[in-house]
Amino acid sequence: MNNNTFVHKYLKPLINDESICVDMTAGNGNDTLFLSNLAKKVYAFDISDLAIKNTKEKVKNKNNVILIHDNHANIDSYVNEDIDLVIYNLGYLPNYDIKSITNKDDTLNSFIKAYRLLKNNAYIVITFYLAHEGGKDEYYLLDKYINDNKIKVIEKYRQDKLYSPITYIIKKY
Numbered sequence: 215m216n217n218n219t220f221v222h223k224y225l226k227p228l229i230n231d232e233s234i235c236v237d238m239t240a241g242n243g244n245d246t247l248f249l250s251n252l253a254k255k256v257y258a259f260d261i262s263d264l265a266i267k268n269t270k271e272k273v274k275n276k277n278n279v280i281l282i283h284d285n286h287a288n289i290d291s292y293v294n295e296d297i298d299l300v301i302y303n304l305g306y307l308p309n310y311d312i313k314s315i316t317n318k319d320d321t322l323n324s325f326i327k328a329y330r331l332l333k334n335n336a337y338i339v340i341t342f343y344l345a346h347e348g349g350k351d352e353y354y355l356l357d358k359y360i361n362d363n364k365i366k367v368i369e370k371y372r373q374d375k376l377y378s379p380i381t382y383i384i385k386k387y
């Protein structure tokens with residue numbers, strides 16, 4: 215099973231109609247749509263015009279999605295409530311603009327802010343890609359921050375293939 219399938223399967227029982235979720239990388243809107251089908255509210259960030267357009271189209275029948283065309287490192291300017299779930303699918307929009315690839319500094323800054331907004335017993339799910347330029351550095355930086363700060367990774371998932379993505383399920387206690 216690929217990482218996206220794993221993530222959706224894992225998260226399904228954890229989200230309900232009270233949940234406040236944040237999709238930090240809306241992309242084509244697949245995760246945003248998945249979350250909006252289960253949650254009370256979904257904030258979805260992306261810096262790419264096309265990603266915002268694609269996500270808007272995907273959730274056009276939903277009234278619980280707040281789409282934000284901005285860097286997820288500015289999460290604290292938009293989200294003023296406690297969060298039940300944060301999801302990251304790092305990297306760039308498949309078949310599109312390599313310029314709007316996630317970068318390690320914004321990812322780390324946004325992670326620190328999102329973790330502060332997270333309720334106790336709530337989750338951050340983050341999928342890292344190692345194959346593209348900068349992907350390994352992003353992974354090492356976040357992994358070091360998580361270890362140094364004793365943040366609890368309750369599950370790691372990776373398919374048994376060279377350069378396959380790595381998913382961390384993080385729980386705040």
Ligand SMILES: C[S@@+](CC[C@H](N)C(=O)[O-])C[C@H]1O[C@@H](n2cnc3c(N)ncnc32)[C@H](O)[C@@H]1O
Nearest residue numbers: 239241242243244245260261262285286314316
């Ligand atoms: C792998 S795609 C996400 C796929 C998406 N979750 C889906 O279900 O289709 C990564 C996305 O992150 C976005 N991105 C890159 N840097 C960002 C940033 N600093 N803030 C918000 N979005 C960012 C890219 O534009 C791209 O659309």
